[in-house]
Amino acid sequence: MSGQVFPFSAIVGQDQMKLAIILAAIDPGIGGVLIFGDRGTGKSTAVRALAALLPPIEVVEGCPVNSARPEDCPDWAGPAGPGLVSRPTPVVDLPLGATEDRVTGALDIEAALGRGEKRFQPGLLARANRGFLYIDEVNLLEDHLVDLLLDVAQSGINSVEREGLSIRHAARFVLIGSGNPEEGELRPQLLDRFGLAVEVRSASEIGERIEAVRRRDAYETDPAAFLAAWAADEARIRDAILAARAALAEIAATDEILRLCAALSLALGVDGLRGELTLLRAARALAGYEGAGAITPDHLRRIAPMAMSHRLRRDPLDEAGSASRVERAAAEVLG
Amino acid sequence: MTAANPEADAGEDSGAGGGDAPPDGWARAMRALAVLAVDPGGLGGLTLRARAGPVRHAFDAACAMLPLDLPRHRIGPATPEDRLCGGIDVLASLGAGRMVRVAGLAARPAMLVLVMAERTDPRLAATLAGILDRRHGHCLILQDEGATPDEVPPAALRDRLAFAVDLDDVRHARTATDLPDAAMIGAARQRLAAITGGPEDAATLVMVAASLGIESLRAPLLALRVARALAALSGRGAVAQPDLREAAELVLAPRATRLPQPRPDDHAPPPPEPAEGDLQDNSDSAGATPPHEMIVEAVAASLPPHLLARLASDAGATGAACRGSGAGARVRGNRRGRPLPARPGRPDGRARIDLIATLRAAAPFQRLRRADCPGTAAGRVIVTPSDLRLCRHEDRSDRLLIFCVDASGSAAMARMAEAKGAVELFLADAYAQRDHVALLAFRGTRAEMLLAPTRALVMAKRRLAALPGGGGTPLAAGLVAAHGLGLAARRQGFAPALILLTDGRGNVGLDERPGREAAADDARRVAAMLRGARLPCIVLDSAPRPGAEASVLAGWLGARHLALPRADARAMRDAAAAALAG
Numbered sequence: 001m002s003g004q005v006f007p008f009s010a011i012v013g014q015d016q017m018k019l020a021i022i023l024a025a026i027d028p029g030i031g032g033v034l035i036f037g038d039r040g041t042g043k044s045t046a047v048r049a050l051a052a053l054l055p056p057i058e059v060v061e062g063c064p065v066n067s068a069r070p071e072d073c074p075d076w077a078g079p080a081g082p083g084l085v086s087r088p089t090p091v092v093d094l095p096l097g098a099t100e101d102r103v104t105g106a107l108d109i110e111a112a113l114g115r116g117e118k119r120f121q122p123g124l125l126a127r128a129n130r131g132f133l134y135i136d137e138v139n140l141l142e143d144h145l146v147d148l149l150l151d152v153a154q155s156g157i158n159s160v161e162r163e164g165l166s167i168r169h170a171a172r173f174v175l176i177g178s179g180n181p182e183e184g185e186l187r188p189q190l191l192d193r194f195g196l197a198v199e200v201r202s203a204s205e206i207g208e209r210i211e212a213v214r215r216r217d218a219y220e221t222d223p224a225a226f227l228a229a230w231a232a233d234e235a236r237i238r239d240a241i242l243a244a245r246a247a248l249a250e251i252a253a254t255d256e257i258l259r260l261c262a263a264l265s266l267a268l269g270v271d272g273l274r275g276e277l278t279l280l281r282a283a284r285a286l287a288g289y290e291g292a293g294a295i296t297p298d299h300l301r302r303i304a305p306m307a308m309s310h311r312l313r314r315d316p317l318d319e320a321g322s323a324s325r326v327e328r329a330a331a332e333v334l335g
Numbered sequence: 336m337t338a339a340n341p342e343a344d345a346g347e348d349s350g351a352g353g354g355d356a357p358p359d360g361w362a363r364a365m366r367a368l369a370v371l372a373v374d375p376g377g378l379g380g381l382t383l384r385a386r387a388g389p390v391r392h393a394f395d396a397a398c399a400m401l402p403l404d405l406p407r408h409r410i411g412p413a414t415p416e417d418r419l420c421g422g423i424d425v426l427a428s429l430g431a432g433r434m435v436r437v438a439g440l441a442a443r444p445a446m447l448v449l450v451m452a453e454r455t456d457p458r459l460a461a462t463l464a465g466i467l468d469r470r471h472g473h474c475l476i477l478q479d480e481g482a483t484p485d486e487v488p489p490a491a492l493r494d495r496l497a498f499a500v501d502l503d504d505v506r507h508a509r510t511a512t513d514l515p516d517a518a519m520i521g522a523a524r525q526r527l528a529a530i531t532g533g534p535e536d537a538a539t540l541v542m543v544a545a546s547l548g549i550e551s552l553r554a555p556l557l558a559l560r561v562a563r564a565l566a567a568l569s570g571r572g573a574v575a576q577p578d579l580r581e582a583a584e585l586v587l588a589p590r591a592t593r594l595p596q597p598r599p600d601d602h603a604p605p606p607p608e609p610a611e612g613d614l615q616d617n618s619d620s621a622g623a624t625p626p627h628e629m630i631v632e633a634v635a636a637s638l639p640p641h642l643l644a645r646l647a648s649d650a651g652a653t654g655a656a657c658r659g660s661g662a663g664a665r666v667r668g669n670r671r672g673r674p675l676p677a678r679p680g681r682p683d684g685r686a687r688i689d690l691i692a693t694l695r696a697a698a699p700f701q702r703l704r705r706a707d708c709p710g711t712a713a714g715r716v717i718v719t720p721s722d723l724r725l726c727r728h729e730d731r732s733d734r735l736l737i738f739c740v741d742a743s744g745s746a747a748m749a750r751m752a753e754a755k756g757a758v759e760l761f762l763a764d765a766y767a768q769r770d771h772v773a774l775l776a777f778r779g780t781r782a783e784m785l786l787a788p789t790r791a792l793v794m795a796k797r798r799l800a801a802l803p804g805g806g807g808t809p810l811a812a813g814l815v816a817a818h819g820l821g822l823a824a825r826r827q828g829f830a831p832a833l834i835l836l837t838d839g840r841g842n843v844g845l846d847e848r849p850g851r852e853a854a855a856d857d858a859r860r861v862a863a864m865l866r867g868a869r870l871p872c873i874v875l876d877s878a879p880r881p882g883a884e885a886s887v888l889a890g891w892l893g894a895r896h897l898a899l900p901r902a903d904a905r906a907m908r909d910a911a912a913a914a915l916a917g
Contacts, residue, residue: 038550038551041552044468095420095462095465096416096458096461096462096465100679107700112699112700112702112703116702116703116706118703136461136465137457137458137461140457140458140461144678162721164707164719180491202550202551202552203552206541206542206545209541209545209552209555210537210538210541210542212552213537213540213541213552213555213556213559214534214537214538216552216556217537217556217559220377221531
C-alpha cells in the first residue's frame with residue numbers, strides 16, 4: 001500500500017492549494033509553497049499526491065544527488081555510472097525528529113569505523129535535489145533546521161563542514177511546508193521566505209464535503225480501481241505542467257506588467273523586491289499552465305493573494321484576513 | 336452478551352444504566368473496543384478520558400483481553416522519537432564496528448498505548464499522526480487523565496482516532512465479558528472486506544456531522560468505517576440504518592460542537608440548508624423522515640450530559656475544545672527545567688556541555704582520528720569541537736501580567752489608585768512567582784503603555800505615580816494595545832495573561848470618534864480577536880454598581896468576570912491571582 005497515494009486530481013475543491021503546488025512544480029524558482037490550514041483538509045494528501053503526478057526525471061545512474069549529466073556528479077561520490085536512468089521525481093519527506101546530520105549529510109560512520117575511510121554519507125538534501133522536500137508541521141520544526149533549510153533552498157547549494165569534511169553539492173529543490181497555525185506560528189522572518197502561501201479551510205458546501213468523503217472512501221476500499229479511474233485526469237495535469245515548463249522561457253512580460261507588479265507591491269507596502277519577483281514568476285508559470293503566450297493583468301490578479309498575503313504586516317483587526325486585503329489592492333491597482 | 340443486534344444491546348445497557356437512559360459510558364466504551372478490534376488499522380484508535388482508578392483498571396483489563404493480533408506497547412509523553420521511529424544503536428555500533436540500527440515501535444503494526452496523553456507535546460503528536468497516516472495498521476489508545484476541560488490530548492491526534500470515551504462519570508465498571516469473543520471478531524473481520532456502503536451512507540453521515548457542527552472531514556469518514564465494522568460484527572452483508580445510527584453515536588456525538596438544529600433558522604450556518612432543502616423535497620414525495628434527521632435525533636438523545644451542558648452554555652465551547660496542546664507555554668533554555676536531548680553547538684559561556692552526549696558523539700571516530708594524529712597517547716579520547724553537545728532544558732516560561740486599566744472619567748480615579756496598588760503588590764512577590772508586570776491605561780481617545788513589561792519595583796513605582804485619568808472610554812483601543820503587547824510578549828517566550836479593569840462601558844470607537852454603538856461594536860470585534868489569540872484573561876468589574884456591560888465583555892472575551900465594586904488593592908490582587916491560578 002505504501003507505493004500508492006491518493007490521486008492529485010481527485011482532491012475535491014482546495015483550488016488555491018492545488019494551483020500553488022502546480023505552479024511551484026512548473027517553476028522551482030518560485031521558491032516553495034507554504035500551506036497553512038485546518039486539520040483534515042487534505043494538505044498532506046495533496047503534497048504526497050504530487051509525487052505520483054510529476055513526470056520522471058533522467059538521472060545519472062548511481063549519482064547520490066540525482067545529477068542530470070555525468071559532469072555534474074560531485075567528485076566525492078565516486079565513479080558515476082555510464083548511463084542515464086529514468087526515476088520518479090523525488091519527493092522527500094523530512095521527519096520532524098530528523099537531526100542535522102541526517103538532513104545535510106555527514107561522515108559515513110560505517111566506512112569510518114569499519115575501514116577507517118573518510119567518506120561522506122549524503123543526507124536528505126542530496127536526495128531531494130531536483131525534486132521536492134516536504135515538511136509536515138513546519139511550524140514545529142526546530143528553528144535551526146528551518147533556517148538551514150531555507151538557506152539551502154535559496155542558494156541551491158548544500159555545504160557541509162564537519163568531521164574534517166568539506167563538501168559542497170547541488171541541492172535545488174522546492175520546499176513545501178504545511179502546518180496548522182493553531183499548533184504554533186511560524187516566525188514572521190521565515191514566512192516571507194516561502195514563495196507562495198495558501199490558507200486552506202474545510203469545505204463549507206455540503207455537496208463538496210460529501211463528494212470528498214465518497215472519493216476518499218472509494219479510494220480506501222479499492223485503491224487500484226480508483227487510481228485507474230483517475231489516470232486520465234492525472235495525465236492531463238502532468239501534460240499541462242510539462243507544456244508549461246517548456247513554454248516558460250517564451251512567455252513575455254511587458255513593461256506594463258512589470259509596472260503593475262511594482263505598483264501592487266507599493267500599494268500593499270511590501271518591503272523588498274522578493275514579493276514582486278515571485279509575483280512575476282508565478283504569473284508566468286500560470287500563463288504557461290493555461291497556454292497563454294503572455295502574462296495578463298488577470299494572471300496577476302489571480303496570483304496576487306498567494307504571492308503577497310504572507311508578506312504583509314499583520315493587521316490584527318482585519319477579520320477577513322490578509323488575502324482579501326491583497327484582493328482589494330489588486331482590484332484597485334489592476335483596474 | 337452478543338453483538339448480534341445493536342438495538343437489543345442498547346436495551347440491555349440502558350437497563351443496567353437505569354431507566355431508558357442512553358447506553359452509559361461503560362457500555363459505550365466496550366462497544367467501541369469491540370468495533371476497534373474488527374478494524375484496528377482503519378479506525379485509528381480510541382481516546383479514553385479517565386483518571387486512574389478501578390474503572391480505568393477494568394478498561395485496561397478489557398483492552399488486554401481484546402483479541403488483536405497486534406503487539407502492544409506502552410509509551411509516554413516523554414518517549415523519545417528514536418524509540419518510535421528507529422535510530423542508531425550506539426552501544427551495539429561501537430561493539431560491532433559497523434552501524435547498527437534499531438527498528439522503532441512504529442516499524443511494525445502495533446497497538447500503542449499513550450499514557451498521560453494530555454501532556455503530549457505537539458512534536459510527539461505530529462510524529463504519531465504521521466505514523467497513523469501511513470496506515471500500516473497502527474492503532475493508538477490515548478489515555479487522557481486531564482483534570483480540567485482545557486487539559487486534553489492534542490487535537491491532531493484526537494481527530495484521527497475514531498472513538499472518544501469518557502469514563503470519568505462511570506462509577507461502576509462491569510466485567511469485560513461485555514466483549515465479543517475472538518471467534519466473533521475473527522468472523523467479523525472476514526466479512527468486513529465484502530461490506531460496501533451505498534453512496535447515500537456517506538452523504539447521510541456528512542450531513543449528520545454538519546448539523547452537529549463538526550468541521551473535520553475525517554469524522555464522517557471514520558464513522559463510515561465504523562458503520563461497516565458494526566455491520567460486520569452483527570453479521571450483516573451491508574450497512575443498515577441501525578449501523579449508521581450507532582456509528583454516529585459512537586464517532587460523531589463526542590465531537591459535536593453544537594446542538595443539532597432541527598430546522599435551519601436565521602443564525603444557522605449555510606451548509607445544512609441546501610441539503611435539508613433537498614431532502615425536504617424527497618420526504619414530501621416519499622412521506623418519510625430523511626435518514627440523517629432520524630440519526631441526528633438519536634445522536635442528540637445520546638449526547639452525554641456534560642457535553643450537553645457545555646454546548647448549551649455555548650460560550651467557551653469551541654475556545655476550550657480546539658486547543659492544540661493541553662500544557663501551558665514552555666520555553667527552551669539550557670539552564671533549568673526538564674532535560675531535553677542534547678544538541679550540537681559551541682559553548683558560549685552560558686550553555687553547559689553535556690559530557691556524556693559529547694563523548695558518545697566522539698566515540699565512533701576515535702579510530703579514524705588516531706590515524707590522523709599518530710602521536711596521541713593510548714587511552715586518550717580525541718574530541719573535536721564538532722563533537723560538543725550542549726544541554727537543553729525545557730522550562731515553564733515566566734508569566735507576564737498585563738494590567739489594562741480603564742482610566743476614563745471621574746469614577747475611575749479611585750479605581751486607578753487601587754489598580755496601582757495591585758500592580759505594586761504583584762511586583763512585590765514577582766521575584767518568587769517569576770511574574771513580570773506591564774500596565775496599559777486607556778482614556779480619552781487612545782490607549783498608552785504606562786509601564787513596559789518589567790519586574791523592577793522601583794521603576795514601576797516611579798511610573799505609576801504619574802498616572803493621569805479622565806476623558807472618554809476607548810475600550811477597543813485598550814484591548815488592541817493589550818492584544819499587541821500580549822502577542823509580542825508571547826514571541827519573547829513569556830506566558831502573557833491579561834487583567835482588564837473596567838466597567839465595560841466603552842464610548843469611544845477605534846476611529847477615535849465618540850459613539851456608544853460603534854464603540855461597542857469595535858470592542859466586540861477586538862474581544863473576539865483576543866479570544867482567538869487565547870490570552871488568559873479576567874475582567875475585574877470596577878463599576879461602583881456592577882452592571883451588565885462588563886459581564887457581556889467577559890463573555891466576548893471568554894474570560895472570567897469578577898465584580899469588585901469596593902475592592903481595595905489587596906483584594907484585587909488576591910482575586911486576580913486566584914483567577915489566574917485556577
